Amino acid sequence: MPRKIRPRKCACGCGAMTRGGDFLPGHDARTLSAVISSVGGVAALRTLVENALKRRIEVETE
Numbered sequence: 813m814p815r816k817i818r819p820r821k822c823a824c825g826c827g828a829m830t831r832g833g834d835f836l837p838g839h840d841a842r843t844l845s846a847v848i849s850s851v852g853g854v855a856a857l858r859t860l861v862e863n864a865l866k867r868r869i870e871v872e873t874e
């Protein structure tokens with residue numbers, strides 16, 4: 813049975829409706845870029861998230 817499609821507002825803030833996901837195609841990447849820029853880079857974002865979660869984020873190094 814197909815999952816019921818429940819349109820909702822795109823989480824990027826563009827105001828468009830999705831077909832059930834959080835974002836329209838490509839808008840998740842745009843949002844991620846904006847989030848990274850807003851804190852000054854990936855390292856700063858990692859620190860912020862680690863502080864919020866109160867734990868280290870493990871990164872695969874292989």
Ligand SMILES: [Zn+2]
Pocket residue numbers: 822823824825826827828835836839
């Ligand atoms: Zn959007």
